[in-house]
Amino acid sequence: MTSPREDPLALENQVCFALSVASRSVIGAYREVLDPLHLTHPQYLVMLALWQSAPMALKDLAAVLRQEPATLSPLLKRLENQGYLTRERSTADERTLIVELTEEGRQLRERALEVPEIMLDRLGLDEEGFVELHRTLTSLLAGLDHAQQLR
Template sequence: MSYHVKDPLALEEQVCFAMVVAARSVLSVYRPLLEPMGLTHPQYLVLLALWQEAPLSVKELSTRLQLDPGTLSPLLKRLEAAGHLTRQRSAEDERQLAVTLTEQGRALRTEALLIPPAVVRRLGLGEAALRDLHTSLTAVIAAAADENGSPA
C-alpha cells in the first residue's frame, strides 16, 4: 500500500508530529493521577519496572526503561530521597548498584493499581483499542531500533 497525501511535508501528515502530540497528551492524563502520589511520570516508570522485578541493577533498569544511566540516576536519587527505594552496591559486583524497593515503595503499588483503569476512563478508548495501539507502538519502536542499529 502506498502512502499518498497532497503535501508530504504537511505538519498534520507527519507521524513524528502525531506521536509527539499523543505522548504529551497522554502524559497530561497521567499527571493529575500521579501528583497525589508525589510522582512524576518518569518516576512512575521506574517504580513499574521495580514492582515487576526487584532488585535490579542500574544497568538493567536503564535497559528496561530505555534511558541512559545519566538520565536515570537523578530519578533514582529523587525516589530514594522520597523513601521509595534504596541503592546499594551489589555484593556480587561492587561496580554494580542494586536498586530495590523499600516497604513504602512496595506499598505505593496498591495506590498505583488505580491508575491504569483511570487512564482508560479518561482517554475514553476501549481496552481493545489501547491494546492495539500498544501493539502498533511497540512495532514502531522495534522498527526504529532496527533502523538505528540499537536494541529496542
C-alpha cells in the first residue's frame, strides 16, 4: 500500500473504498446465515430493533435504523406478509404508524440467537476484535454525526 502522502488519490488509500468493500462483503456473509430465517439483511436490522423495543412508531424505528420512513415501508410490508409484525395506526394519533411484533416475530428471535456467534466466526473475529471494530465504527459514526451538526 502506498502512503497517502505519496498518492492521496490511490484507491487503496481511500477509507470510502475499504468501507464499501467491507460493507458488501459483510452483508454477503450474512445472506447465507439469514436465509434459513427468511430474512434479508435490512429485514434483520428491522427485527433487531423491534426485538429490542417493540412496539415502535415508524418514525422512531426509522431514526434508530438511520433510515427514511419511506425506505422502511416496503421492508415492513414484506415482514408483515411473512407474519413477523403488524402495522397499525395509533388510536391516539392517526398520523402515527405503530409497528408491533407478532408471536411468530417474537419466536423468530430465539432462532436468530445463533446469528451473532456464527458471524463472528465467519468474519474471523474473536470477542476482543469485535469490540475493537465496533468501537471504531461507533466512533466514526459519532464523528460524522458531530460534523453534520456543525453544518
